[in-house]
Amino acid sequence: MSQSRHAKDPLAVTPKELSGAQLDELLTIIAGFEGVEGAALPILHAIQSAFGYVPQAAVPILADKLNRSRAEIHGVVTFYHDFRSQPAGQHVVKLCRAEACQSMGGNHVAEVVEAGLGIGMGETTADGRVTLEPVYCLGLCAVAPAAMVDGRVIGRLDEAKAGALIAEVAP
Amino acid sequence: MTLRIFVPGDSGALAVGADEVAAAIAAEAGKQGLAVTLVRNGSRGLYWLEPLVEVETPAGRIAFGPVTPDEVQELVAGLASAPADPSPPGEGPPRSGGGGVGASPEEPHPSQSFARIPSPLEGRDRAAAPFTSHPLYLGPTEDISFLKRQTRFTFARCGVIDPLSLEDYRAAGGLKGLQAALALTPETIVDQVTQAGLRGRGGAGFPTGIKWKTVLAAEGPRKFVVTNADEGDSGTFADRMLMEGDPFVLIEGMIIAGLAVGASHGYIYSRSEYPHANRVMEKALAIAESAGLLGMDILASGRTFTIELRIGAGAYVCGEETALLESIEGKRGQVRAKPPLPAIKGLFGAPTVINNLLTLASVPFILAEGAAAYAAVGFGRSRGTMAVQLAGNIRHGGLFETGFGVSLGELVEDIGGGTATGRPVKAVQVGGPLGAYFPPSLFDTPFDYEAFAARDGLIGHGGIVVFDDTVEMAQQARFAMEFCAIESCGKCTPCRIGSTRGVEVVDRIIAGHDVEADAALLADLCDTMKFGSLCALGGFTPYPVMSALTHFPQDFGIVPPNGRMEAAE
Numbered sequence: 079m080s081q082s083r084h085a086k087d088p089l090a091v092t093p094k095e096l097s098g099a100q101l102d103e104l105l106t107i108i109a110g111f112e113g114v115e116g117a118a119l120p121i122l123h124a125i126q127s128a129f130g131y132v133p134q135a136a137v138p139i140l141a142d143k144l145n146r147s148r149a150e151i152h153g154v155v156t157f158y159h160d161f162r163s164q165p166a167g168q169h170v171v172k173l174c175r176a177e178a179c180q181s182m183g184g185n186h187v188a189e190v191v192e193a194g195l196g197i198g199m200g201e202t203t204a205d206g207r208v209t210l211e212p213v214y215c216l217g218l219c220a221v222a223p224a225a226m227v228d229g230r231v232i233g234r235l236d237e238a239k240a241g242a243l244i245a246e247v248a249p
Numbered sequence: 250m251t252l253r254i255f256v257p258g259d260s261g262a263l264a265v266g267a268d269e270v271a272a273a274i275a276a277e278a279g280k281q282g283l284a285v286t287l288v289r290n291g292s293r294g295l296y297w298l299e300p301l302v303e304v305e306t307p308a309g310r311i312a313f314g315p316v317t318p319d320e321v322q323e324l325v326a327g328l329a330s331a332p333a334d335p336s337p338p339g340e341g342p343p344r345s346g347g348g349g350v351g352a353s354p355e356e357p358h359p360s361q362s363f364a365r366i367p368s369p370l371e372g373r374d375r376a377a378a379p380f381t382s383h384p385l386y387l388g389p390t391e392d393i394s395f396l397k398r399q400t401r402f403t404f405a406r407c408g409v410i411d412p413l414s415l416e417d418y419r420a421a422g423g424l425k426g427l428q429a430a431l432a433l434t435p436e437t438i439v440d441q442v443t444q445a446g447l448r449g450r451g452g453a454g455f456p457t458g459i460k461w462k463t464v465l466a467a468e469g470p471r472k473f474v475v476t477n478a479d480e481g482d483s484g485t486f487a488d489r490m491l492m493e494g495d496p497f498v499l500i501e502g503m504i505i506a507g508l509a510v511g512a513s514h515g516y517i518y519s520r521s522e523y524p525h526a527n528r529v530m531e532k533a534l535a536i537a538e539s540a541g542l543l544g545m546d547i548l549a550s551g552r553t554f555t556i557e558l559r560i561g562a563g564a565y566v567c568g569e570e571t572a573l574l575e576s577i578e579g580k581r582g583q584v585r586a587k588p589p590l591p592a593i594k595g596l597f598g599a600p601t602v603i604n605n606l607l608t609l610a611s612v613p614f615i616l617a618e619g620a621a622a623y624a625a626v627g628f629g630r631s632r633g634t635m636a637v638q639l640a641g642n643i644r645h646g647g648l649f650e651t652g653f654g655v656s657l658g659e660l661v662e663d664i665g666g667g668t669a670t671g672r673p674v675k676a677v678q679v680g681g682p683l684g685a686y687f688p689p690s691l692f693d694t695p696f697d698y699e700a701f702a703a704r705d706g707l708i709g710h711g712g713i714v715v716f717d718d719t720v721e722m723a724q725q726a727r728f729a730m731e732f733c734a735i736e737s738c739g740k741c742t743p744c745r746i747g748s749t750r751g752v753e754v755v756d757r758i759i760a761g762h763d764v765e766a767d768a769a770l771l772a773d774l775c776d777t778m779k780f781g782s783l784c785a786l787g788g789f790t791p792y793p794v795m796s797a798l799t800h801f802p803q804d805f806g807i808v809p810p811n812g813r814m815e816a817a818e
C-alpha cells in the first residue's frame with residue numbers, strides 16, 4: 079500500500095505524526111516479520127522499541143499488512159498495558175505494586191517516589207524526563223519491594239534507595 | 250591456576266547488586282594478580298544471601314554472601330593467599346550464626362542475624378580453610394541447610410552451572426531424558442509422564458499425561474507445544490529463575506513433549522516484565538539451534554523440533570491458557586470458552602499441548618531417571634516435587650523445591666524463618682493474587698492441591714507471600730478486587746463489572762457505614778463472580794476477598810459471617 083493513499087485517509091497518518099522516513103522505518107519493521115504467524119505482538123513491540131510508542135498511524139498500516147480490521151488492531155494495541163500511545167519520558171520507572179512488594183512497604187515506597195517526582199502512577203513529568211508506571215510483579219518478590227528503571231532491576235527498596243533512584247532519573 | 254568464581258546473573262541477584270560485585274571482583278583480581286574466571290550462574294534461590302558468591306575449590310564450592318562491592322577487596326585478598334597458603338585454618342573463628350561483622354560499617358550486615366547457616370568446614374579440604382575466617386564465609390554451598398533440606402529434581406542445575414553452556418548442561422546430566430525419549434514411542438513417553446503422576450504446575454494441577462494423551466490422539470496436519478511462561482502471580486519467580494539459570498532444561502522438556510504428541514514446533518510465551526530471562530532464553534535457543542539440539546535433525550535423530558520465544562505485553566490474564574493462545578495469534582488476550590479444549594483445537598486451530606514452564610521442565614528428569622523415581626516423592630495424589638517460592642515479608646525468601654506434603658507452617662516459620670521484619674506473621678497468601686489468605690491457625694495445612702482446596706485455598710503456582718501484623722486485610726481484599734478490575738479481559742460481566750463494584754463495596758466497608766449489610770453484599774457479589782465468571786480470574790478473586798473477610802473479620806469492623814466459602818469447582 080502506498081504512502082500517499084494513507085496520507086489521504088482521515089483515520090491514517092497525519093504528516094505531522096510521522097515523517098516519510100519514519101513511515102519507511104515502520105514499513106521496514108513490518109516487512110521484517112513476513113511469514114511469521116500471529117506477528118501482531120512482536121511487530122508492536124518492535125514498533126514501540128523503535129519509536130518509543132505505537133503511533134496512531136501504525137494502526138491502519140498494520141491492519142492492512144496483517145489483513146485484519148483497524149478495529150481489531152486498535153483493540154490489540156489498547157488491550158495490552160505495555161503499548162503506549164504517547165512517547166514515554168527519557169527514563170521509565172516501573173514500580174511493583176503487587177502483594178509481595180506491598181508486604182514489604184511497597185505502597186510507602188510508591189508514595190515516596192510519587193512525591194519525589196511530583197507525578198502519579200501512569201504519568202510523565204512535565205519536563206518529559208521520567209515516566210512512572212505501576213507493574214504487577216517483576217519476579218523479584220523475594221527481594222521486595224522491587225522496581226525496574228530503564229530495564230535495570232532494583233530490589234529491597236526503602237526510602238533511601240527510592241531517594242537515590244529519584245536523584246538518578248530526575249537530578 | 251585459574252580460580253573459578255560464580256556470581257549469579259539472575260535478576261533477583263542483579264536487583265541487589267550482583268553486577269557491581271562481579272565487576273569489583275574482576276577489577277580487584279586484576280589488581281591483585283589473581284587469575285579468575287567469572288561464571289555468571291543462575292541463582293541457587295537463597296535470595297536473602299544474594300549476591301551469593303561461590304568459589305570453586307578442590308573440596309567443592311564455598312559460598313560467601315551477601316557480598317557487597319565494598320567487601321570484595323578483602324574477599325579477593327583472601328582468595329589470592331589461599332591457594333598458595335598450605336597452612337591450617339586462619340586464626341579467625343569459623344563463622345557460625347550471629348558472629349561475624351560485615352565490612353560495611355554503616356549498617357549491620359543482614360547475615361549477622363542469620364542463625365541457620367551451618368558452620369564451617371570441619372574435616373574439609375585444607376585448600377578451603379583460609380577462606381573460613383572471612384566475615385562473609387558461609388561454608389560449602391551444598392551444606393547450607395536451606396539448600397540441603399531440598400529435593401531438587403527440576404532445579405538441580407539451577408545456580409550450579411553456567412546457564413548458557415550446553416557442555417555444562419550435558420555434563421550435569423542434561424539431555425539424558427531426551428536421549429531416552431528419542432528411543433521410545435510417543436505412547437511410551439506419554440505413559441512415563443502419566444506414571445510419574447506429574448500434574449500441571451500452572452495452578453490447576455491437571456494430570457499432564459492425560460493432557461498429552463489427548464493431543465497425541467487428536468488429528469491434525471500440525472500440532473504445537475506451548476510453554477506458559479507468563480508467570481504473573483505475585484510471589485512467584487520459579488519460571489524466571491529457571492529461564493535465567495537453566496534454560497536448556499525447558500528446551501529439552503519441550504522437545505520431549507513434541508516427540509510425545511507429534512508436534513514439531515513450539516512457542517515459549519514469556520512476559521515483558523522479564524527482560525533478563527527473555528534475553529537468556531533467546532540466547533539459549535540460538536545455542537541449541539547451532540548445536541543441532543533444535544532444528545531439522547535433533548541430535549542427529551532425523552526428528553524435527555523448533556521453538557520460538559514470544560513476549561507478552563503486560564496483561565496478567567494472558568497467563569490463562571486460552572487467552573495466551575489468542576495472544577500468540579496476535580489478538581487481544583481474551584479468554585475462549587471451553588470446549589473445545591486447546592488439546593483438540595488450540596493454537597491456530599491445531600491440537601496443542603499447553604503446559605506451565607515447570608511442568609515441562611520436570612519432564613527431562615522423569616525420562617532420565619524413570620517415572621518411579623519421580624513418583625516416589627510426594628503426598629497423596631500430588632507426586633514429585635513442588636518449587637515453593639517464599640516471598641514477601643519473610644526472612645529467608647527464596648526457592649525451596651521439596652516433595653509435596655510439607656506443611657505451610659513449616660515452610661513459613663521453619664524454612665522461611667518467619668518474617669523479615671521480625672514481627673508476628675498475620676497472614677500468608679498462597680497461590681498468587683487469586684489465592685486465599687491463610688492465618689497462622691491454618692499452618693498445619695499440608696502443601697498439596699486437595700488439602701488446600703479443602704480449606705478454601707489453592708496452591709497455584711507455589712508462591713507464598715508472608716505479611717506481618719501491620720497488614721490491613723480489608724485493604725488486601727480491596728486490592729484483590731482492584732487487581733481483577735485492572736486485569737479483567739472484559740469478556741464476561743461478573744468479572745468486568747463485579748470487580749469494580751467490589752472495590753466500591755470494600756471502600757464502603759472500610760469507611761464504616763452499614764458494615765454488616767455491605768459485608769453481606771460483598772459475599773453475594775463474590776458468589777456471583779465465583780459461579781458466573783468464564784475463567785478463574787473473575788472466578789477465583791473471591792478467594793483472597795472471602796478469606797480475608799472470613800479469617801480477619803475484625804479488620805473489616807465486623808463479626809464473622811456465618812458459613813465458609815465453598816470449594817471451587
Ligand SMILES: Cc1cc2nc3c(=O)[nH]c(=O)nc-3n(C[C@H](O)[C@H](O)[C@H](O)COP(=O)(O)O)c2cc1C
Nearest residue numbers: 449450451477479480481568569570604605608785
Ligand atoms: C487469570 C489466570 C492466570 C494464569 N496464569 C498462569 C501462569 O502465569 N502460568 C501458568 O502456567 N498457568 C497460568 N494459568 C493457568 C493456565 O490457564 C493453565 O491452566 C496452565 O498453563 C496449564 O498448564 P499445566 O497443566 O502445566 O499447569 C492462569 C490461569 C488464569 C485463569
Ligand code: SF4
Nearest residue numbers: 738740741744784787
Ligand atoms: S472472568 Fe474476567 S478475565 Fe476471565 S473471561 Fe471473564 S472477564 Fe475475562
Ligand code: FES
Nearest residue numbers: 174179216218219
Ligand atoms: S510482587 Fe513485586 S516483584 Fe513480585
